[in-house]
Amino acid sequence: MIQRLMLLFMLVLTCTTMEASGQVPDTTYDKKLADSMGADEYGMKMYVLVLLKTGPNTVTDNVVRDSLFAGHMRNIGRLADAGKLVVAGPLKKNEKEYRGIFILNATGIAEANKLLDTDAAIRAKLLEAELYEWYGSAALPMYLPFYKKLEKRKM
DSSP: OHHHHHHHHHHHHHHHHHHHHHOOOOOOOOOOHHHHTTOTTTTTTEEEEEEEEEESEEEEEEHHHHHHHHHHHHHHHHHTTTTTTEEEEOOOOOOOOOOEEEEESSSHHHHHHHHHHTTTHHHHSSSEEEEEEEEEETTTGHHHHHHHHHHOOOO
């Protein structure tokens, strides 16, 4: 008896949920925001994913190497401020020598390469970049203002 009541309850709950979800209009879509972010009908857009790996050059002079990586970090901040870099971060040490990732808000590989040419560590070949077109949420750049509220140390 209890099993039949549970089955009946589950059936009613399922039908109610299915019926309710079909009747609720979607009032969350914001066309103006979607258009401003370059979103397609799925709320997605193309970006360029950059895998940074150890480059062919090594610099033994610590002052020069530190200066190149300081330039790399300044460039990250500049590109983020310009809305061109939406994600950046290092990777844990690994056997493929991948060092970090960028997700660039670029129109394609050609624009992404121009953006990467502004990076001191990449120009000096301390880092090497692999680029891939990547389809992700158009809302991704919206997290950047929140990141600035979380960061204690300014680069």
